[in-house]
Amino acid sequence: MNRSDIKITESLDTSGKCCPMPMVDSNKAIKKLQGGEVLEIIATDPATQGDIPSWCERTGNELLLAEEMDKTFKYYVRKS
Amino acid sequence: MKSMTIIVREDSYDKILTPLAFAYLQASEGVQVDMLFVNWAVLALTEKGAKNIKVQGEYADRDQWVREQVAKAGIPNDIYTLIKAIKETGCVNFYACSLAATIFGVDTDSLIPEAEGIIGASWFLNEKADKADYNQTF
Numbered sequence: 510m511n512r513s514d515i516k517i518t519e520s521l522d523t524s525g526k527c528c529p530m531p532m533v534d535s536n537k538a539i540k541k542l543q544g545g546e547v548l549e550i551i552a553t554d555p556a557t558q559g560d561i562p563s564w565c566e567r568t569g570n571e572l573l574l575a576e577e578m579d580k581t582f583k584y585y586v587r588k589s
Numbered sequence: 590m591k592s593m594t595i596i597v598r599e600d601s602y603d604k605i606l607t608p609l610a611f612a613y614l615q616a617s618e619g620v621q622v623d624m625l626f627v628n629w630a631v632l633a634l635t636e637k638g639a640k641n642i643k644v645q646g647e648y649a650d651r652d653q654w655v656r657e658q659v660a661k662a663g664i665p666n667d668i669y670t671l672i673k674a675i676k677e678t679g680c681v682n683f684y685a686c687s688l689a690a691t692i693f694g695v696d697t698d699s700l701i702p703e704a705e706g707i708i709g710a711s712w713f714l715n716e717k718a719d720k721a722d723y724n725q726t727f
Contacts, residue, residue, distance in 0.1 A: 523663070525663065527662040528610070528614070528662075529610045529613050529614035529617075530662065530663040530664055532614055532617065533614060533617040536617035536619075537617065564618070568618070
């Protein structure tokens with residue numbers, strides 16, 4: 510899936526934060542969304558590269574796309 | 590994972606952060622976390638004790654630096670503030686061990702309101718730890 514195909518519902522910027530806060534904040538943010546809506550998560554903690562795909566697999570939320578640019582990671586997660 | 594228990598015995602600032610961070614992480618995902626504070630760590634469940642928690646031992650002179658790094662990471666760097674944030678997830682119970690409470694002078698009145706109370710190790714081990722999916726000790 511391309512970035513241009515994704516309609517973002519909410520964006521969460523966790524830049525500068527590190528474990529556990531990106532996941533704590535992501536859990537809080539996704540709870541506010543309805544099923545099918547998309548959360549954009551921006552992160553600088555490289556641990557999110559493992560944490561977020563694993564979180565999606567566990568929770569049933571769909572990781573539509575993961576991008577990295579200049580040590581910033583962006584994840585697009587559709588709520589199940 | 591649906592539930593976990595954490596036994597916390599270390600009360601140095603840097604050492605108590607990890608179990609609290611793990612609890613925060615799992616609770617944010619809806620995992621039920623039951624924490625038993627034993628030994629000196631029971632003091633963390635009192636307002637005065639939580640405020641007095643410091644980096645100890647070899648790294649004691651780096652207390653302020655550690656706190657600054659914790660704040661930079663986005664984590665509340667005051668232990669009581671962190672406990673309150675964890676409690677707000679609605680998935681964490683904080684218990685004071687009765688033996689530790691007796692030895693270190695903690696009574697029900699001195700507990701922070703976020704704590705469930707003073708309980709026996711037998712109850713915790715049988716009703717919480719034995720029934721949890723996962724147990725950790727720090």
